[in-house]
Amino acid sequence: MSKDQPTPDETPADAPDQVPDKATDQVTDVVTDEGPDDPRLPSAELRELASAHGVLTEHHTFGGAAAAAPAATLVAVLEALGVPAATPQQVTHSLQRARDDEWRAVLPPTVVVRQGDDASLPVHVTDGASVHVWLEVDGAEPGVRTHSHRPRRDLEQVDVFTEPRTVDGRSVGRATFAVPSDLPLGWHSLHALTEGHETRSALVVTPRRLELPAGLEGDQWWGVLAQLYSVRSGASWGIGDLADLADLAWLTAHRSGADFVAVNPLSATEPVTPVTPSPYLPTSRRFLSPLYVRVEDIPETAYLAAADRSLVEWAADPVRDLVTDPGPIDRDAVWDAKKAALEVVFTAPRRAARQAAYEEFTSEQGSGLRDFATWCAIVEHLGRAPRPDELGDPASPAVAALREQLAERVEFYTWLQWVADEQKQTAQRVAREAGMRVGIVHDLAVGVHPQGADAWLHRDVLARGVGVGAPPDMYNQQGQDWSQPPWSPRALARAGYAPYRDMLRTALRHAGGLRVDHVLGLFRLWWVPSGTSPADGAYVRYDHEALVGILCLEAHRAGAIVVGEDLGVFEPWVREYLADRGVLGTSVLWFEKDDDGRPLPAEDYRPLTLATVGTHDMPPAAGFLAGEHVDLRERLGLLTDDAQEVRRQARAERDSAVLALAMRGLVSDHPSEREIVEGLHLFLRRSPALLVGVQLVDAVGERRAQNQPGTDTEYPNWKVPLGDGAGNVVLVDDLFDNARLRSLLQAVREAR
Structure with missing residues (x-):
C-alpha cells in the first residue's frame, strides 16, 4: 500500500480521544464560504435521500467544527449502496422508492431484538388479505445440527392501525405482530404465509448484556x-x-x-x-x-x-x-x-x-x-x-x-x-490449563484487502467503488483511505447477517476473548469514493443494535470477553452504549488526559476497559520516553510542524507523566528508564480498569515501533522481530532470562 493509504490500524482512532461538542454528528447550521447555488453542495432532495439510506450529509470535524459532505461524495456513496443518484430525476425516483421500501417486503430482511424485550413486527400484505405469521425456534443456522421438528410458535397480531399505502400501483396494508419476549438466545426463523405465498426471514435474539467472567467484576486481571x-x-x-x-x-x-x-x-x-x-x-x-x-x-x-x-x-x-x-x-x-x-x-x-x-x-x-x-x-x-x-x-x-x-x-x-x-x-487449551482465567485474546481487523478472498466471496454484501478510511485530523490532515471495501448495511441485513456471524464464529473459536479493531465502525464508517481525496468522504451509519447485539451473542456462545478499540472521534453516547452491552473499551495511558491536558488520575479511568501504556502503532515505552518517535518521523519526513517544537512537546509529555508517577511514589527523584516503565504499569494497576495489558516489547526493553503510521516501504512495518533495548533478538526460550522482563512482570503481579 502507498503511504497515502495506510493500514486501518494506522488510523487516528489510535490517537488521543476527541469528542465533538454535540452528541450527534448530524448538524443543521453548516457554515461555508460558498453561496447557496454552489454545485458542490447537495440539494435538499439529495440530502434527504442520503439520510434515508444512513449517509450523513454533515459531520463534526476533529476540532468540533461543522462540515458538509460534497454533492459528488453523496452521489458516489449512494451509488455504492445501489441507489441511483447521478441526476435530479434519479434522485427524485430513488427518494420515492426509499419512502416505500419497507412496504414492498412482507417481512423485514432481519429482525434483531434483545432477550426479554417486548418488540413488534411489521408485516406488509395486500390490503385486506389475511396473513399467518409464525417462527421456528433455533431454525436459521446453516451448518448447525437441529432436531428435524423444531419448536414452532405462532405470533399474535396486535391492534395497531396503520393507513394502507399505494406502492407500485398496489394497495398495501400493514399488520403488526408481537414478538414473544421469552424467546431463547439464538437465531430463529420467521415465516409469513399470505395469498398462498410463504416468506422467510431471520429473527436474532441477543443478550441484553455480555456478562463478564466470574470473578472479574470488581477485580483486575492482567496479561x-x-x-x-x-x-x-x-x-x-x-x-x-x-x-x-x-x-x-x-x-x-x-x-x-x-x-x-x-x-x-x-x-x-x-x-x-x-x-x-x-x-x-x-x-x-x-x-x-x-x-x-x-x-x-x-x-x-x-x-x-x-x-x-x-x-x-x-x-x-x-x-x-x-x-x-x-x-x-x-x-x-x-x-x-x-x-x-x-x-x-x-x-x-x-x-x-x-x-x-x-x-x-x-x-x-x-x-x-x-x-x-x-x-x-x-x-x-x-x-x-x-x-x-x-x-x-x-x-x-x-x-x-x-x-x-x-x-x-x-x-x-x-x-x-x-x-x-x-x-x-491447542494454544487456548494450554493457556487455560496453565491457569489463565481468560487465555488467548484474538484480534479482529476492521476490514479486508480489496482484492482478497472476502472481497470475492462477499461481493454481494460489500460496497463497491468506495473504501473505508478516516476524515482529516491533527495527525493526518488529508484524511486516510485504507482502500478496504465496507459492508453494505442493507445488503448485509438482507443476507441475514450471515457473513458477519460466520466471521465472528471463526474469530471466537478457541478464544478467551476478542479485541475488535475500530469498534466504532459498528456504528458508522467513513466511506471514501474511489479516486477522490479521503477528505471528501462521508460517514455511513450501520445498525449498531444488530451488529453489536450479534457480536455479544456469538461471544456469549463462545464464552469469551470482547474488548472494543474505542479511541478517536466518537459520539459521546457510544461508549456508554458499549459498556451497557458488556463490551469493554480501551484506555491508553498516553492518551488519557484531564481537561487541562495533564495525565488523567488513575482513579478516574473507566472501569470497563483494557488499559495499556501504549499501542502497537506507537514506539514501545522506552522509545517513546526517549523521544525516538519524533526522530523517526523527522527522518522519514512525516513531521508537518517544526521538529524542535515537536521534541519540546514530547519532552513535556514525558515530564508530565513522570511527575504524575512521582506524586504517587511510583518512581524516585531521578528515575531510570526502566523504573519509569515499571511506574507507568503500576499506575495502571491503581486504576479501576478491569484489564491491564503489558506489551511484551515494553517488558524486554524494545525501543523500535512495530508500525510507523503513514509509511509503507520507508519503514519495516509489521516486520520487526522482538528484541531488547540494543536490538538483540529475544526468543521465547529466553524470555525469563531477561532481567527487565522478570522485574516488570513481578512488579505488575504484586501491585494488587
Whole structure:
C-alpha cells in the first residue's frame, strides 16, 4: 500500500480521544464560504435521500467544527449502496422508492431484538388479505445440527392501525405482530404465509448484556500483549507461530500469573508470495493464516517416511537461521518454506479418528470454507496473470469448472485451515490449563484487502467503488483511505447477517476473548469514493443494535470477553452504549488526559476497559520516553510542524507523566528508564480498569515501533522481530532470562 493509504490500524482512532461538542454528528447550521447555488453542495432532495439510506450529509470535524459532505461524495456513496443518484430525476425516483421500501417486503430482511424485550413486527400484505405469521425456534443456522421438528410458535397480531399505502400501483396494508419476549438466545426463523405465498426471514435474539467472567467484576486481571509474528523461538521457521503462542501463554501464566495473552490478527494472507505484511489487511477475516502453523506439531509429520521427513527438514533449512536474524522478518521466504513442507505432510495418510475429525471440521465450516479454499487454489493457479471476468463470481460455471480441475489444491487449502484451527485450539487449551482465567485474546481487523478472498466471496454484501478510511485530523490532515471495501448495511441485513456471524464464529473459536479493531465502525464508517481525496468522504451509519447485539451473542456462545478499540472521534453516547452491552473499551495511558491536558488520575479511568501504556502503532515505552518517535518521523519526513517544537512537546509529555508517577511514589527523584516503565504499569494497576495489558516489547526493553503510521516501504512495518533495548533478538526460550522482563512482570503481579 502507498503511504497515502495506510493500514486501518494506522488510523487516528489510535490517537488521543476527541469528542465533538454535540452528541450527534448530524448538524443543521453548516457554515461555508460558498453561496447557496454552489454545485458542490447537495440539494435538499439529495440530502434527504442520503439520510434515508444512513449517509450523513454533515459531520463534526476533529476540532468540533461543522462540515458538509460534497454533492459528488453523496452521489458516489449512494451509488455504492445501489441507489441511483447521478441526476435530479434519479434522485427524485430513488427518494420515492426509499419512502416505500419497507412496504414492498412482507417481512423485514432481519429482525434483531434483545432477550426479554417486548418488540413488534411489521408485516406488509395486500390490503385486506389475511396473513399467518409464525417462527421456528433455533431454525436459521446453516451448518448447525437441529432436531428435524423444531419448536414452532405462532405470533399474535396486535391492534395497531396503520393507513394502507399505494406502492407500485398496489394497495398495501400493514399488520403488526408481537414478538414473544421469552424467546431463547439464538437465531430463529420467521415465516409469513399470505395469498398462498410463504416468506422467510431471520429473527436474532441477543443478550441484553455480555456478562463478564466470574470473578472479574470488581477485580483486575492482567496479561501480555504481543505481535505473534515477532515472537519467535529456536524451533520457529523465522516467524512466531501458534506453538510459540502456546509456550508464551504457559510461561507467562506459570512464572508471572498472567491471565491472558492478546495477539495481533492471525487472519488469512495471500496463498502466494508476496505476502502482505500488515496483519490488519487480511485477505479474509474469517479464516486463518497458515503462516502461523508449526509444521512439526501436525501429528502426521511424526509418521512420515524417512525420505518425506527429509523433504520437510530440507524445506526448513533456508529459514532456520532467520530465527536469530535481527533484520526485518521475511514472510515470503517463510511461506515458501512452510508451504513446501506442508504439501509433503498433506500427502501423509491420517488415522481413522483424525480423518473423521477433519471431515467433521469441513462439514461444520460448510460452503464458506470450500469457497475460500477455491479462491486460494485459483489465485495460486493464475499466478501473476489477471483474473478473467468469468471468475469474478464464486457461483459462476467457470469457477465450478476450475474448482473441479483444481480439486487437489482446493483440498490442500481446506486441510490447511483444519491444522491451523487445531493448533489455535491447542494454544487456548494450554493457556487455560496453565491457569489463565481468560487465555488467548484474538484480534479482529476492521476490514479486508480489496482484492482478497472476502472481497470475492462477499461481493454481494460489500460496497463497491468506495473504501473505508478516516476524515482529516491533527495527525493526518488529508484524511486516510485504507482502500478496504465496507459492508453494505442493507445488503448485509438482507443476507441475514450471515457473513458477519460466520466471521465472528471463526474469530471466537478457541478464544478467551476478542479485541475488535475500530469498534466504532459498528456504528458508522467513513466511506471514501474511489479516486477522490479521503477528505471528501462521508460517514455511513450501520445498525449498531444488530451488529453489536450479534457480536455479544456469538461471544456469549463462545464464552469469551470482547474488548472494543474505542479511541478517536466518537459520539459521546457510544461508549456508554458499549459498556451497557458488556463490551469493554480501551484506555491508553498516553492518551488519557484531564481537561487541562495533564495525565488523567488513575482513579478516574473507566472501569470497563483494557488499559495499556501504549499501542502497537506507537514506539514501545522506552522509545517513546526517549523521544525516538519524533526522530523517526523527522527522518522519514512525516513531521508537518517544526521538529524542535515537536521534541519540546514530547519532552513535556514525558515530564508530565513522570511527575504524575512521582506524586504517587511510583518512581524516585531521578528515575531510570526502566523504573519509569515499571511506574507507568503500576499506575495502571491503581486504576479501576478491569484489564491491564503489558506489551511484551515494553517488558524486554524494545525501543523500535512495530508500525510507523503513514509509511509503507520507508519503514519495516509489521516486520520487526522482538528484541531488547540494543536490538538483540529475544526468543521465547529466553524470555525469563531477561532481567527487565522478570522485574516488570513481578512488579505488575504484586501491585494488587
